[in-house]
Amino acid sequence: MASATTSRPETTPPPEPLAPGKRAAVVGTGLIGASIGMALRARGWHVTGADHRVERAHQALAAGALDAVGVDPEAEVTFVATPVSAVASEAGLALAHGGLVTDVGSVKAPIVAAVDHPCFVGGHPMAGSEQEGVEGAEAGLFQGATWVLTPTTGTDPAAYARVRSVVSTLGADVVALTPERHDTLVALVSHVPHLTAATLMCLADEGAEEHAALLRLAAGGFRDMTRIAAGHPGIWPDICAENRDAIVHALDRLRSSLDDVRELVSTGDRDGLLRWLEGARSARTNLPGGLARPDALVDLRVPVPDRPGVVAEVTTLAGELAVNIEDLDIVHSVEGDRGLLVLVVDADVADVLREALMTRGFRPSVHPLA
Numbered sequence: 453m454a455s456a457t458t459s460r461p462e463t464t465p466p467p468e469p470l471a472p473g474k475r476a477a478v479v480g481t482g483l484i485g486a487s488i489g490m491a492l493r494a495r496g497w498h499v500t501g502a503d504h505r506v507e508r509a510h511q512a513l514a515a516g517a518l519d520a521v522g523v524d525p526e527a528e529v530t531f532v533a534t535p536v537s538a539v540a541s542e543a544g545l546a547l548a549h550g551g552l553v554t555d556v557g558s559v560k561a562p563i564v565a566a567v568d569h570p571c572f573v574g575g576h577p578m579a580g581s582e583q584e585g586v587e588g589a590e591a592g593l594f595q596g597a598t599w600v601l602t603p604t605t606g607t608d609p610a611a612y613a614r615v616r617s618v619v620s621t622l623g624a625d626v627v628a629l630t631p632e633r634h635d636t637l638v639a640l641v642s643h644v645p646h647l648t649a650a651t652l653m654c655l656a657d658e659g660a661e662e663h664a665a666l667l668r669l670a671a672g673g674f675r676d677m678t679r680i681a682a683g684h685p686g687i688w689p690d691i692c693a694e695n696r697d698a699i700v701h702a703l704d705r706l707r708s709s710l711d712d713v714r715e716l717v718s719t720g721d722r723d724g725l726l727r728w729l730e731g732a733r734s735a736r737t738n739l740p741g742g743l744a745r746p747d748a749l750v751d752l753r754v755p756v757p758d759r760p761g762v763v764a765e766v767t768t769l770a771g772e773l774a775v776n777i778e779d780l781d782i783v784h785s786v787e788g789d790r791g792l793l794v795l796v797v798d799a800d801v802a803d804v805l806r807e808a809l810m811t812r813g814f815r816p817s818v819h820p821l822a
Contacts, residue, residue: 474498474528475497475498475526475527476497476498476500476527476530476531477500477501477502477523477527477529477530477531477546478500478501478517478518478530478533479502479503479530479531479532479533479546480502480503480532480533480542481502481503481509481517481533481586482503482508482585483584483585483586483684484556484577484579484580485501485512485517485533485556486501486512486515486517487579487589487590487594488533489501489512489517489518489589490516490517490591491591491594492618493516493517493518493591494591498520499518499519500519500521500524501517501518501521502521502522502523506521508585509521511586512586515586517586523549525549526551527549528551529551529554529614530543530549530551530554531555531556531575532553532554532557533555533556535557535686535687535690536558536559536563536687537690537693539567540563540566540567543563543569544567544569547567547569552571552572552573552611552614552615554572554573554615554619555574555575555576556575556576557574557576558576558638559635559638559691559694559695560574560576560600560602560635561632561635562694563631563694565631570608570611571608572607573607573611573615573616574602574603574634575599575602575615576599576638577594577597577598577600577624578597578642579593579594579599580593580683594622595622595623595624596623596624596625597624597625598626598627599619599622599626599627600627600628600634600771601616601619601628601629602634603628603767604631604761605760605761607761612763612767613763613780613781613782616628616780620779625776626777627776628767628768628770628771628777629768629772630768633772635695638698639695639698639702640705643691643695643698643702644699644703644706645680646680646681646683646688647699647703648706649677649678649679649681652677652678652681653678653681713725716728749778749796749797750796750797750798750799750802750821751794751796751819751821752794752795752796752797752802752805752806752816752819753792753793753794753795753816753818754766754793754794754814754815755791755792755793755814755815756790756791756792756793757790762793763782765812766793766809766814769805769808769809770797770805773805773808774801775801775802775804776797776798776801777796777797778796778797779795779796780796781793782794796821799818802818803818
């Protein structure tokens, strides 16, 4: 009879002599999951990965995205990078092992509601590539990208702070939003743009059947606008099903706006069309830029009561105000009923967040970085 050691499934990684807090797991080893694995390994983490397609997990291992294939019950944090329809069940399995769990799904409200666990922090990195699978993965994929986290009143503050810290080390700009707010916004800035790009591409393709030179004449603007239509189509039915209401609402708004533009063009309203185009140009020019310089940052110190949801309240308020939190720390009081939330933010917007917090009964103060 084989010993217990020799009978261990080959997909179970052996123990590694690593310091606590440096073991992670990735469930789903496609483009995003493999990129997370690469980014974590580049920062000294031991990463174990699993995929319903075992050959893809081994491909990720060979590509350097993983240290081992299988399940690691000692993982401090697990990233679920599956299609959105599978996230809740996979998150539940990961939570059964202990540790923290987050995901990368582009729809948050139904997932967060289904998981409903203090150690689960919904997430969505706003990053991607026209390439698919492990072949397109890269450790720098999240550098400078926005990564949304969706804490709720039931989220453990320590769990949120730790997940946020890990994600920040990957180079991402972390924003906290409520799950519902995330889904409304992402329908407008991600889901509908993809469907629009796909629609334009289909229209051009139909025309190309009649005019063979059409697509060869496609200018840079058309290619730029339809670039995202080259993304993997397999994820979109789930996304559209899970975020149907927000997507339909955004499509209705887009259709109404296109009707307005059509009216300007059909009636020859040059002045109205110019005003509309100038407004669009101004809005595009004023999109938020990069991160703040280190010398332009301050501490925003917020005394908070020890009650469920207070960290989510503060951080999601910052997200709504477009105030980027560069770093976050939770200092617990020895009395146990109060604590101090320390946010590192851009000095130029610190007062905006401070005043908003004061209207909610907090008493924050602004301090230069030590």
